[in-house]
Amino acid sequence: MEWHSSKMNTSNCSNTCSPEAQHTSLAVILCLVYLLGLLLNGFSLWVFTCRIHKWDSGAVLQFNLALSDAIITPLTPLMAAYFIMDSNWSFGPFVCQLKIAVLSVHFNGSVIFLTLISIHRYMTVVHFNRSSLMKRKTFVKKLCAGIWCFLIIIGIVYGWLLPVTTEENHKQCLSIHQGTLTDAYFVINFVTLFFWCILPLTISVFCYSRIASSVSRININSTQGQSAKTKSLRMIGICLVIFGLCFLPLNVVRTLGVVMKKYHPERCRVLLQVETAYYACYILAGINCCLDPLIYFFGSRNFIKAFRSSLRVLGVKRSAENKNESETLDQIVNRNVILTVP
Secondary structure (H helix, E strand, C coil): CCCCCCECCCCCCCEEEECCCCCCHHHHHHHHHHHHHHHHHHHHHHHHHHCCCCHHHHHHHHHHHHHHCCCCCCHHHHHHHHHHCCCCCCCCCCHHHHHHHHHHHHHHHHHHHHHHHHHHHHHHHHCCCCCCCCHHHHHHHHHHHHHHHHHHHHHHHHHHHCCCCCCCCEEEEECCHHHHHHHHHHHHHHHHHHHHHHHHHHHHHHHHHHHHHHHCCCCCHHHHHHHHHHHHHHHHHHHHHHHHHHHHHHHHHHHHHHHHHHHHCHHHHHHHHHHHHHHHHHHHHCCCCHHHHHHHHHHHHHHHHHHHHHHHHCCCCCCCCCCCCCCHHHHHHCCCCEECCC
């Protein structure tokens, strides 16, 4: 949820907080982060759709993650304008509801597809010799379609529950200053905290800890095998960094903010400090759009090959490569590499 900063109203004996414009640098940084995310994810989507002709179940999940990251970018200028226009929403109630719905789809979609990628990698690496629905492309396609329907419904519900309100002659959209929506924000926050943060983070930590344990016990003597092992460990690190750096702080600070607003609305100075921390976390959350493409690079051999061929198509020169492409960890495991159990 997007909050807008406030100032101490010294003329009011109740010490309430009122909306005010944000510093221009906040809007600039926000636009730069999401613009970089658009470029990276736009290029990734182009690689998936135009350069990779045969998808597996992992590529389907990665494509949907890139799509969920890219959809927020068209609304970023409106969010930046809201920051610098005295926190006064001037784009109408429908655009506000659209913004809330898209933000919900973006953040929730990113978390869901990141979690599904962790489950997919867990089934592929740890249980490589077992059949699983997550390894079947047809099932994963249907699963992703169902998830998009679910995300859209949730976004529409959020947009309906959180309309534009007028606070001290300011039209507020998705703002902590909407006093009449304090209870709604409180409930929605804790639902979001559990289902879109704690639960996915727990699942991902479990999956990647098991993957890291399996990878560390693999006997690999070839240079290509060592490269695949390193890439897999790097992908594990990137996924956990995305959860820990991008999503966890945002949820923790937002929770602190809604609790303060509900139970201590008169403590304006503390709310201002929490809001400042929230904006920093909000920008960190946007960085996940820039980090997610690294998952495609480390997690898919087809993406790496398509990426390199795309660079050649775009006229980028590169040094001569070894004809033998590095194998992914999935292929090494599937070729019955011997696990050394301590």
